Amino acid sequence: MEPSTITTYLKRERTYLMGALLLIILWVLPYFVLGEQAHMRILDNLDSNIAWYKVLIDSGQLFGPITAHIPQIINGHLSRDAYYSEYYGMIELFRFFPPVIAYGLNQAITRLIAFLGMYLLLRRYVIKEQNHGFIRVVAALTFALTPFWANGMLSTLGMPLALWAFLNIKNHEKTWVSLVTLTLLPFYSTFMLGFFFFLSAMGVFWLVEVVRSKKAQLRLFFSIIYMTVIYLAVEYRDVMSLLFSTEKTNRSEFYESKNNLIETIKLIFKNYFIGHNQDEALYEFVIFPTALIALIIVIMEKRWRQEKLFIGLHLANFLLSVWYSFWWYQGWAPIKEKISILNTFNFSRYHYLRPMIIYILFAVSLQILWTYNKKWRTWAIGFAILQLVVLVPSNEQIWYHNQPTFKQFYAVNEFKEIKNYIGEPVQNYRVVSIGLHPAIAQYNGLYTLDTYNNFYPLSYKHQFRKIMAPELAKSKTIGDYFDQWGGRCYLFVSELGKNYMFSKESTKVIKHLDIDTQVLKQMGGQYVLSAVPIKNADENSLKLQKVFDSNDAYWRIYLYKVI
Known part of the structure; x- marks a missing residue:
C-alpha cells in the first residue's frame, strides 16, 4: 500500500x-x-445506589472501621461493608x-x-x-x-x-x-x-x-x-x-x-x-x-x-x-x-x-x-x-421519559415539609414506606426501618417480616419474593403487590391493610409514609396526620402516625 x-x-x-x-x-x-x-434509570439506581452514596457520605462512616455500621438504616444493623x-x-x-x-x-x-x-x-x-x-x-x-x-x-x-x-x-x-x-x-x-x-x-x-x-x-x-x-x-x-x-x-x-x-x-x-x-x-x-x-x-x-x-x-x-x-x-x-x-x-x-x-x-x-x-x-x-x-x-x-425526573423522584421539597411537620430531629424517630421506595426517605435524611440491600442480618429480616406477616400470608407472590430473597426489605401490602411506584395521579386505595403495628412500634417505627390512602388505617393503629403534595414531586405522601 x-x-x-x-x-x-x-x-x-x-x-x-x-x-x-x-x-x-x-x-x-x-x-x-x-x-x-434529567431522567435516569430507577431500577438498581435511583431506588438504591444513588441514595446509598448520599447516606454513606452523610453518615461519617465513609472511612469508618470494618466494624462500623450505618445508623440511618434499619436501626443501625446495616454494616458499613454493605456499601x-x-x-x-x-x-x-x-x-x-x-x-x-x-x-x-x-x-x-x-x-x-x-x-x-x-x-x-x-x-x-x-x-x-x-x-x-x-x-x-x-x-x-x-x-x-x-x-x-x-x-x-x-x-x-x-x-x-x-x-x-x-x-x-x-x-x-x-x-x-x-x-x-x-x-x-x-x-x-x-x-x-x-x-x-x-x-x-x-x-x-x-x-x-x-x-x-x-x-x-x-x-x-x-x-x-x-x-x-x-x-x-x-x-x-x-x-x-x-x-x-x-x-x-x-x-x-x-x-x-x-x-x-x-x-x-x-x-x-x-x-x-x-x-x-x-x-x-x-x-x-x-x-x-x-x-x-x-x-x-x-x-x-x-x-x-x-x-x-x-x-x-x-x-x-x-x-x-x-x-x-x-x-x-x-x-x-x-x-x-x-x-x-x-x-x-x-x-x-x-x-x-x-x-x-x-x-x-x-x-x-x-x-x-x-x-x-x-x-x-x-x-x-x-x-x-x-x-x-x-x-x-x-x-x-x-x-425513561415517561418516568419521574431525578427531582420528581426524590421530592426534596416535599420531604422538607414532612420533616418540618414532624418537628423532631430525624434521628429521634423511624419511618417505613408503602407504595414508594425507602431510598427516597433515606435520600432525604430520614431514618428508615426498611431498605433495599443484598447484605444485611438475617435476624433483622425475620424481625421485620413479623410486621407484615398477615399481608405476606395473603399473597404467595410477595411472600415468596420476600422470603426467598429479601433484598427489598420493604413493607409489602398484598393489594399493591410488588409495585412501589404509585404517583400522585394514582387512584389506588388500600382497603384491607393488615399489619402488626405492635412489632412496628417495638422496632421504633413511629410514622408510615404511604403513596396511597389507607382506608382502614384506624384498625391498624395508624392515624392520618397530613397529606403532602408538592408540584415538583412525583408522589402524594400520606403521613400516618403509629398510635
Whole structure:
C-alpha cells in the first residue's frame, strides 16, 4: 500500500474518531444541561445506589472501621461493608459534586474509556487493516453507547481496555502503559459485579495459552494475579466480611434455582437475544442478523480456518447464555443447599462478558461483509449506521421519559415539609414506606426501618417480616419474593403487590391493610409514609396526620402516625 494511500486512510480514521467523540459528548450532555430535571434509570439506581452514596457520605462512616455500621438504616444493623469501598471512583464523584453532575461525569468517563478500550483492542488485535478504520471506530462507538448499568462504572465497559492491556503484556508491548491501565481500572470498576468473571476467564485463557504454546506464559499469569490483588485491596471490606463474618445475612435465604427444564431453555434464548438488564447490548435487531449473514458467508466460502475468532465469538456468546440460564435451573438446588457460597455469590454473572464479545463479533462481522464484495460493503456501512439508530432510544432521556425526573423522584421539597411537620430531629424517630421506595426517605435524611440491600442480618429480616406477616400470608407472590430473597426489605401490602411506584395521579386505595403495628412500634417505627390512602388505617393503629403534595414531586405522601 502506497504511503499516500495510508495517509488518506489515517486522515479518514481521525475524522471518524472526532465524530465519535462528539457523539459521546452529545450523548451525556443532557445531565449537565437539565440537572435535576434529567431522567435516569430507577431500577438498581435511583431506588438504591444513588441514595446509598448520599447516606454513606452523610453518615461519617465513609472511612469508618470494618466494624462500623450505618445508623440511618434499619436501626443501625446495616454494616458499613454493605456499601461500596471508599476507594471507588464513583464514591469520589458523589463526594465532590452534586448527584446529577456526579452521575453525568460517571457516564462521560465510562463511555469515553469504553470507546477508547474497544478501539485500541480492535485496532491492534482484531481489525488491523489500514482501510478498515470505519469499522474500528463505529464498533467502538456503538459499544460505548450501550445502555450499561451506570453504578458498575467500568465493570463491563472496561473489559476491552483490560484485555488490550493483558494482550500487550503477553506480547511484550506497551508494558508500562498496560500495567498502569491494570492498576487504575480496579478503582473505577467492581470485582464482584464484573471483573471477577473477566479475570477468571483470563485465567482460562492463560491455561489454554500454556497448553498451546508449551510455555509458562508467566508475564500473563503474574499480570492477572497483580490485577486481582489490587481488586482485593480496593474491596478489602468485602474480603474481610467474606473471610471473618460469622453472622448470617439475607443472602442465606436466597433461593434462586427454581426454573424447570422448559423454563430454563426459554431463558437461554431470552438472554441470548435480549440480555440482562445490567448489561444490555441491544443485540437482537441489527447485530444478530449481521453476524448471521457473516456466518452464512463464512460457510459458503469455507473460511472456517481463517475465521476462527469469528466462530469462537459466536460460540462464546451462545454458551454464556446457556450458563446463565442453567444457573437458575432447579437441578442446582440440592448442591446449593450444601455449598453456601453457591447461594451467597451469583456465578451466573459470566454474562457480563457478553457486551464485549458481542461488539467484537459485530466488528468482525462487518469486516467479513466489507471484504466479501462491494455490494456487501455498502450493507456493512448500512448495518453499522442502523445499530447507531437502534441505540439512540436507549439514551436515558428518551428511554425513561415517561418516568419521574431525578427531582420528581426524590421530592426534596416535599420531604422538607414532612420533616418540618414532624418537628423532631430525624434521628429521634423511624419511618417505613408503602407504595414508594425507602431510598427516597433515606435520600432525604430520614431514618428508615426498611431498605433495599443484598447484605444485611438475617435476624433483622425475620424481625421485620413479623410486621407484615398477615399481608405476606395473603399473597404467595410477595411472600415468596420476600422470603426467598429479601433484598427489598420493604413493607409489602398484598393489594399493591410488588409495585412501589404509585404517583400522585394514582387512584389506588388500600382497603384491607393488615399489619402488626405492635412489632412496628417495638422496632421504633413511629410514622408510615404511604403513596396511597389507607382506608382502614384506624384498625391498624395508624392515624392520618397530613397529606403532602408538592408540584415538583412525583408522589402524594400520606403521613400516618403509629398510635
